[in-house]
Amino acid sequence: QHEFTLNDQLAVNALRFMSIDMIENAKSGHPGSPIGMAPLAYTLWEKFLNFNPDDPQWINRDRFVLSGGHCSALLYSLLHFNGFNVSLDDIKHFRKLGSKTPGHPEYQLTPGVDASTGPLGQGFAMAVGMAMAERHLAVQYNEPGYPLFDHYTYSIVGDGDLMEGVAEESINLAGKNRLGRLIVLYDSNDVTLDGPLNLSTNENAAARFKAAHWDYQLVEDGTDLDAIAQAIRNARQTDQPSLIEVKTIIGFNTPDEGTSKVHGSPLGDHNVAITRENYGWPYAPFEYPTAVYEQFAQYAGAKEEKYQAWQKLYEGYQQKYPAAAHQLEQKYLDTAHLASHHQVGDQVSTRVANAETLQDLAAANPQLWGGSADLFSSNKTNLKGDQVFKPSNYGGRNIYFGVREFAMAAAVNGINLHGGSSAYCSTFMVFSDYLKSAIRLAALQHLPSVFIFTHDSLAVGEDGPTHEPVEQLAMLQTIPNVQVFRPADANEVVRMWKIIAQTNDRPSVIIASRQNLPVLKETINADVSRGAYVAADAANGQPAGIIMATGSELSLALAAKQQLATQHGIEVRVVSMPSMERFNQQTAEYRERVLPHNVRARLAVEMASPALWGQYVGLDGDVLGVDEFGMSGNGSQVAAQYGFTSENVVQRFLSVLRKG
């Protein structure tokens, strides 16, 4: 007894031909995989996936991540036929400038897209984060008779996805956390862009996933809707994460089926014509019979019922548990009680100051949680008195991500995509290299993920150049739509967190020192929110020049200012710039007030690549930065070796003055 009908097949073919039509029309796109995986996507979406096209952000919807974002045409077809706000006109504008149907799916741009995907492997990792969020929220919010959170997270991944290291890390992260509501369908077509899969891999997927304690099923015929449905049904029963390997044929029923020729280019008129014949699809491009729409509509009722039932459930919940419901609906973190733990003159590293403020925030905001890539004890980002997130205790707020920086960051993006909580992650700053692409995806998706990087400069010392950041600060600061903070002391740390807590449209990056730094009087009223401010001005109000600094170098700059005044009778202004990005967004008037155009004797001091400072010091200024790798040795000695002493700051500034 088959549960699918001929009309289901018709609908599957409609997904295939809408994908083909839009790619031909755009003269650009990836037809092969949409054609091959249409049956499995159809089965998943119509028989299982809970969603409401009129409320695409419904928090207990099933999540769906198309990890191979190049198959976007299929996703847009699904959205269109399922009644999301993606019109036939939108479909016709696939890959056109300003359309709702870009080359790869973009979160927030297109209703129904749960994650921006394209960079392979990261979709998988974000799905893992979503599944973690669901379990965490279920513990935090569900009450007897009120299962607010009980959705599944589904992802379709391809051969390319699974070769990526971030996917491999995600397999283990999901397996360790026994995410039973994570169901991954593997579009296993044995072809990649460059040809047969066996040119580059021979990994046994079944064995590999089982090694990480996943449930594994094989569907040998990827066109068999019943078999696919049965496998998904089975997967929903296990308490392990599930991989369903579905053998498909890329570009099935096209003249070049089963080869990489159908991967990344339109089929072309000739082959499209043959494909229409092969499928018995008589319709013109962008013409889809009413029966198709009716077929999709058949599944809408059940989805709508589930949605309405949940809404009713939530209304009851709001009445019975108003505080929890209120908590769930918070958009920002409460920062009312934040204050520095330190007095001027105290010595405290910004990683410890950051930990103290994080702790205070966490106490007032149960929605805050996060973790570290096996560096809790160095990053100091574990929430004290809180517990470990694990299968026996999904309510725990400390996530042991393991030495998996990339999956950690992508999973945190997944948690923040899910909504309902706020997540951060942490590692050494030099290892921001390992996860950089995930920060980019956070920025692209406007997610408020928080990335905490400690051990921020050559002052790391003994661990040497492999562990001493040089260029990472510039790497992070140049990512669009990211706010990077390198606070100078505990005062700036508190003010930084007040901004981060109120940010919900972009990621924040925190750069913190390993070594102790003095708590300064000049930072008590730090205008961190403007990105840069005058920390100490010329005593006479007429600065002969400006010394700019961030982080651990602010106290150096202030010491140099003192020496210039007392030993050389030169009065300078010191500008603290904890966030270049925020400063660059200020009005021209404010920027002029901090950095007057006609004061050209400028020196920037930062223990990092000098490359970005040119925009502030100009052709007449100078930068005391680091443009080579560090060394192993005592941190202070290393810093001195590279010129980071107040005496050298004075000399460099005097050179600028003489030059100018």
Add this chain to the structure above:
Amino acid sequence: QHEFTLNDQLAVNALRFMSIDMIENAKSGHPGSPIGMAPLAYTLWEKFLNFNPDDPQWINRDRFVLSGGHCSALLYSLLHFNGFNVSLDDIKHFRKLGSKTPGHPEYQLTPGVDASTGPLGQGFAMAVGMAMAERHLAVQYNEPGYPLFDHYTYSIVGDGDLMEGVAEESINLAGKNRLGRLIVLYDSNDVTLDGPLNLSTNENAAARFKAAHWDYQLVEDGTDLDAIAQAIRNARQTDQPSLIEVKTIIGFNTPDEGTSKVHGSPLGDHNVAITRENYGWPYAPFEYPTAVYEQFAQYAGAKEEKYQAWQKLYEGYQQKYPAAAHQLEQKYLDTAHLASHHQVGDQVSTRVANAETLQDLAAANPQLWGGSADLFSSNKTNLKGDQVFKPSNYGGRNIYFGVREFAMAAAVNGINLHGGSSAYCSTFMVFSDYLKSAIRLAALQHLPSVFIFTHDSLAVGEDGPTHEPVEQLAMLQTIPNVQVFRPADANEVVRMWKIIAQTNDRPSVIIASRQNLPVLKETINADVSRGAYVAADAANGQPAGIIMATGSELSLALAAKQQLATQHGIEVRVVSMPSMERFNQQTAEYRERVLPHNVRARLAVEMASPALWGQYVGLDGDVLGVDEFGMSGNGSQVAAQYGFTSENVVQRFLSVLRKG
């Protein structure tokens, strides 16, 4: 019958205590793993590893990569006792500024260190590259009776290494390529920095490696030298890569053995005293009995014999195969025959121009090989007429790395660390994010790895923001000791390769366009080697300003110059800057010649983050760059949308003039 004696145990303990002594003396370091893994490292080094301490770069030596570089104390102890140029005084200067014994092992700084390690997982990946190189060179050079290349590559990895995505990618890369001479010893102590391993992982290592077609063995007692030796012996017999999981106890016989307390800090006086008692080690710090040195010396003879035998073999080889021997000893690539394939006015993308030149180079230089992360057909970096590198044909020069960018780049570093050939790799520029840390390690190790990144800007077009680089150029340019090239056309491509081919002390990064670009007359004599040059000067010799550009924007700048002259009567200079790094290394005199200090009306045009251009345009100039993410659409339309038209360049320059 045991093959090891009490003196072997004494020598193992000497490794432990030298590690302890140097860490206590430095007051910094990681004692736990050296103590735990000393038996396996000893067994490997003394019974199996072929090397000559007097010729640490011997090309057929067995390679050894300590992937967990934080265990450096153990490696320095091995080097010292095995007669490398690492003295007791060097040992006493562990982690001190300027010493030969830095916190993590550094290639070229310390004789006998085969790779710089510390960033976890990459040591493993570099070992995979070395094993690939060995097989490739064996096919290229070995002759009947002359097995020039037949060495093994060994690596010791830890629990942390194996969690990294780059390690996971490497497992599959090695398995697919059936690298039988790769033997990895897994120091399996079930503890990481943050605590018990099971906080973050429960992967079954045996199953995981077998899924990738590795040979797997378990040594249950990591202090059993005989069992370790037998496992290594077995591993050498298989034609699969081998993992030997050796169960060890971190900080074995110290008071805190088996816990993370002994991972990352000195034991301290009290615990060291107890540990001395536990081991019955009566010697003072830095005192090691003569019997220890004698014991290590016992193994030196056999190693020396093998070395001498190889030298003799090579002498015979040089006589019988002088051309091959000559080839093997080449330090640079031959560029005598390189020339552009194009005429002024031709339209050709720099990725295609790059491919043509790469092809020419490969024809003249059999030592050149490389691959792509499943983007050969887009990067165009496959060597035409050449074959695939694979177990049945290790002589193939086209490496199908799979969608494993990070392992690809790290393996290419391993190939170049090995020596005897020159390797490159390639992917889309936006995915340089995935492998950035490997470029850093190439730079830190002074390796001439070549990274080819195509699809270099918003002009990628339809694939949209996930595939359009913005900040990647700045990310790459700020890594110390890297030369980044963004050539403007086929002419600059040829000149770029002449420089790269003659570079052997740092990595090169090639940034190439997807889209066609005109071949320019202004680039015929391009001084790419100086990083920037005057492509077209003011007709009157008195430029009213300077427009700087790179890559696809050079032709825009030239068009704007023309329009400024004919429509506005304004004469400007156009400067092409294919390599900021090389330009910044030129004399002040040359830089002044190209960018005269008093010409302040300056505009930079580059379809990438503007952040680095401040150093050239100063406070009075402007940058037409991109500081937000791109869009999906036709490439030219996207570029125009972001202001990259000659008309807009003209307007932006006129604004600068008015402002100034």
